Structure formats: C-alpha cells, structure tokens
Amino acid sequence: MNETIAMSIQASIEDKLQALEPDFLQVENESHRHSVPANSETHFKVTLVSSRFQGLMPVKRHQQIYAVLAEELSGPVHALALHLYTPQEWQSRGGNRPDSPNCRGGSQA
C-alpha cells in the first residue's frame, strides 16, 4: 500500500528539526517578502534553541541544521535564516531573535 501524505515544506522542516531536540522551535515562512509567486515556500527563518549547541561554534551549529535539511536545501528552499541558541543564550537574550533583511534582487537572484 502506498500512502502519500502531502506535507508542506514548512511542516517537513519542523518535523525534521525535532532531531535536534529543541527546547524552542519556530519556523517562519518569509517567502512573501521576496519576489516569488504567492504562497511559495522558498525563504524560511528558523529559530531553534537546543542544548545540543552547547560548546559549538556558530558554523558548526549551522552545519548541523544543513545536514538535517539537506534535501530541502538542494531543492525548493532558497534561503534559510538560522538563529541557533543554547538554552542559556536564549534566556540571556530574553527570547529575541533578529529580523531577516528585505529582498534586494529579482526572482533569479
């Protein structure tokens, strides 16, 4: 039996990132801020808090996410803003994450 569940890319990202055992996870679709068709799923922002990031430099933290989302990034996802914190860092920031920049390019950029 072949059962296909149509999952949005956003839901799939949320699902896969559970592998990092997040204390807090927020996936935001920011595609509407870019020059792509309405209801696109191309530009995302992820805020993820996990004790797995303890002692890891920023590049290593990002690479962990890229490994988990390799499929999405090699296909439909064009931009992925990542804000990755340990529980302590998140607490000291008061739960704030930075804003993403606005688009500067055309649909091919």
Next chain:
Amino acid sequence: MSDTIENIKKQINDNPILIYMKGTPQLPQCGFSAQTVQALMACGERFAFVNVLDNPDIRAELPKVGNWPTFPQLWVEGELVGGCDIIVEMYQNGELEPLVKEAAARANDGNEQPSA
C-alpha cells in the same frame, strides 16, 4: 577534482578576507549579501569578493567545499566564518572587527620584506 573546485580552493587560500556574495559590495543583489558585506565594509579593511551570480560554476560548487548551502559566505584565512546570520551577529557583538583586522595585519606582515 574539477577545475572549479581547484579554482575555489585557490581563491580561499590566496585571499585572507574573501566574501562570496550575490552582486557586488556596491550593488548587492540580495538582502542577506547586502547586510553581510555592509558589516564587513564597516571593519575598514580591504577584502576580496566573488559575485556568484556572475560565476554559476562557483555558485554550484562552493556549497560542497564549505559544507554550506547558501550565500553569502565569508572566508577568513582559509576558514569559513559564516553566512549572514553569523556575520551580522559577530559584527553586533564586536567579534567581527578584531577577526578581520588581525587577518589583515597578518597578511600585510607576510607581504613585507623581513628587516635585517
């Protein structure tokens, strides 16, 4: 190994401060590249850049070199420092400027003739 990857490795080795971006520092073609290059320019050192929109082969191959799928990418002394989120955060908390200035200083030392 493809020529493109050899070319990328040479760029990374030859340029102590190197940004791969969409567009140019004067005319970035992407908000993420714009923010990153602005932070880098604010550090006040010379740097090299590659516009990946003009170099589709580099755009395709670079993600494999650094295990990093998106642009921009800032490389300092042969190491990937990060993309937009990391660089902007490092700039804001004061870590980017010393990193860039020290790399520039070491590069300048290396180019000078040793004094007797």
